Amino acid sequence: MTEGTGTGSLKDRINAEMEQLTASERKIANVVLADYPYGGLETIQELARRTRVSAPSITRFIAKIGCAGYQDFQRQLISELKQRELSPIELKITEAPPEGAHLLTDYTRRLIRQMTYMAENMPQRQFDEVCELIADPSRNVFIIGGRVTDSIAQLLSIHLRQMRSRIYHMPGNPELWPEYVLRMRKQDIVIVFDVRRYQPQLAQLAHLISEQRQSTIVAITDKWMSPVASYARHVFAVPIELETAWDTQVCLVTLVEAIIVRVSEMDWTATRKRIESWDRIRFSLQDALKEGGGTEPDAE
Structure with a gap:
């Protein structure tokens, strides 16, 4: 795409x-x-x-x-x-001026164009296949992102954990990766977020996984294709350009939220039971903290 x-x-x-x-x-x-x-x-x-x-x-x-x-x-x-490899400083040179509107209005219009483009060009069959893999409770799902995109990887991890078990968000420190790689099996899924100004260590990780563990790698990247894509069975190339000094992450978030909704609906009965059990534990812990005079935990 x-x-x-x-x-x-x-x-x-x-x-x-x-x-x-x-x-x-x-x-x-x-x-x-x-x-x-x-x-x-x-x-x-x-x-x-x-x-x-x-x-x-x-x-x-x-x-x-x-x-x-x-x-x-x-x-x-x-x-x-x-x-x-373009940085915001280099992108600033080719920045397109606002199209006769306030910055916020113009910026929103650009986002809408890119999200519309993504929706119209996303390979729907591949989207459904990836969601089916993620929804399969017999598979471990490992998720990791880059310097900027790891926050989006965390967003996906947080929601998937409330739907099913065996969801692992891998830390940014490569020294901790062996523990996760050793858990990976051939039937497992590894989702890697990596957009331009790619991180070489993520490509090295994907290469190692493809050779030694043979897990299914899903690369979520941009049109220039992270090197991770070379080792991925499924690749989503998401629009990130807005002709500003800064690339947008909104289409990445849109894709992630669509995955969350689709996965939850594939077995809503199981999803509902998991969320109900999850919330019972959360609320009982909050009540115990209140009774003990402790502080209430931060909201998600």
């Missing part, structure tokens, strides 16, 4: 053309996508050797995805790589 205001990444364009490609061109596409975007940064001769197709076939493939030649193809890949 591409972000609403652009023409789409090369990855999106390759996927869009996949059914129209010849067998040889599909080989090229698969090699490039398997290690995107780095798979397209080698020489045309090396790519031909790896795919066992001719250089002219690569040239025809490049033309089909809208590039003026192999050099243009690589230039666009490099541009995408640069976009992955």
